[in-house]
Amino acid sequence: MPIQTNDLTIELRGDQQQIALITLNRPSKRNALNDGLVLALRDVFQGMPHSVRAAVIHGNGDHFCAGLDLSELSERNAAAGLHHSRMWHHALDQVERGPVPVVAALHGAVVGGGLELASACHIRVADASSFFALPEGSRGIFVGGGGSVRIPRLIGTARMADMMFTGRVLSAEEGERSGLAQYLVPQGTALDKALELATRIAANAPLTNYALMQALPRIAEQPADHGFFTEALISAIVQDAPEAKARVREFLEGRGPKVKKQ
Numbered sequence: 001m002p003i004q005t006n007d008l009t010i011e012l013r014g015d016q017q018q019i020a021l022i023t024l025n026r027p028s029k030r031n032a033l034n035d036g037l038v039l040a041l042r043d044v045f046q047g048m049p050h051s052v053r054a055a056v057i058h059g060n061g062d063h064f065c066a067g068l069d070l071s072e073l074s075e076r077n078a079a080a081g082l083h084h085s086r087m088w089h090h091a092l093d094q095v096e097r098g099p100v101p102v103v104a105a106l107h108g109a110v111v112g113g114g115l116e117l118a119s120a121c122h123i124r125v126a127d128a129s130s131f132f133a134l135p136e137g138s139r140g141i142f143v144g145g146g147g148s149v150r151i152p153r154l155i156g157t158a159r160m161a162d163m164m165f166t167g168r169v170l171s172a173e174e175g176e177r178s179g180l181a182q183y184l185v186p187q188g189t190a191l192d193k194a195l196e197l198a199t200r201i202a203a204n205a206p207l208t209n210y211a212l213m214q215a216l217p218r219i220a221e222q223p224a225d226h227g228f229f230t231e232a233l234i235s236a237i238v239q240d241a242p243e244a245k246a247r248v249r250e251f252l253e254g255r256g257p258k259v260k261k262q
């Protein structure tokens with residue numbers, strides 16, 4: 001089991017312990033992310049047990065995450081700030097780039113660094129209590145956890161600029177409409193939905209999931225001819241794996257799952 005602290009817990013679920021449920025567990029501070037919590041997040045992803053095929057992140061208490069722990073900010077000079085931002089980048093890269101797809105179960109505040117964390121996940125499920133904001137402008141600071149790269153990928157530069165300039169708070173519905181969340185569910189059901197999605201993801205071939213996580217953000221940034229080249233190489237390697245051959249054979253012999261309307 002990877003390192004965990006009181007502020008961050010990991011629980012393995014599923015008959016083969018294939019789902020990791022990661023809980024931000026600092027409800028008295030609305031799960032604000034202090035250095036210890038960010039480093040624990042990094043360590044949990046770096047040391048993910050091999051049985052795990054998909055992860056869910058959620059927050060204990062009334063909110064997903066209130067962002068950066070502002071109490072740690074006041075003494076920091078520019079040099080320390082640079083180091084701090086790079087530490088966040090490294091930790092959230094562990095979330096985005098592996099080893100497994102991550103579903104964020106969102107409720108209450110998803111703000112500042114909390115939105116940066118959510119945007120590093122692969123799928124976001126928001127319940128009706130969720131609200132999204134980037135209050136950095138009103139605190140006199142800037143995003144530092146990769147948000148200026150990841151959030152515009154979800155909602156575009158103009159919407160992100162509007163959120164940062166004005167401090168506008170987006171409701172759950174607006175968040176879903178603008179692309180911050182892929183699923184909008186009734187209040188109190190985000191975790192159940194996220195676990196259901198994680199179970200489905202965990203049933204895929206791990207190589208397909210891994211290729212998707214690694215390739216998608218990179219290919220999207222490449223010129224089309226580079227993207228096609230990378231896609232063809234990945235496709236060739238993944239289809240040659242024994243698991244791909246077994247799953248295709250299963251379908252052709254009438255045993256594999258059909259595509260069904262939900």
Ligand SMILES: COc1cc(/C=C/C(=O)SCCNC(=O)CCNC(=O)[C@H](O)C(C)(C)COP(=O)(O)OP(=O)(O)OC[C@H]2O[C@@H](n3cnc4c(N)ncnc43)[C@H](O)[C@@H]2OP(=O)(O)O)ccc1O
Binds near residue numbers: 070144
């Ligand atoms: C610069 O380099 C960076 C930056 C970053 C990332 C930056 C950011 O994330 S900026 C955004 C920071 N977050 C906020 O401004 C949100 C502040 N919190 C709130 O607005 C509210 O607390 C709430 C989230 C809406 C919840 O409201 P409520 O339920 O009423 O709870 P409260 O009574 O307000 O709070 C309870 C308790 O928690 C403490 N707390 C809440 N948020 C934070 C926080 N962000 N930091 C520290 N503490 C927080 C609050 O003070 C209360 O404490 P008590 O002791 O009084 O009980 C990334 C990387 C970089 O390098």
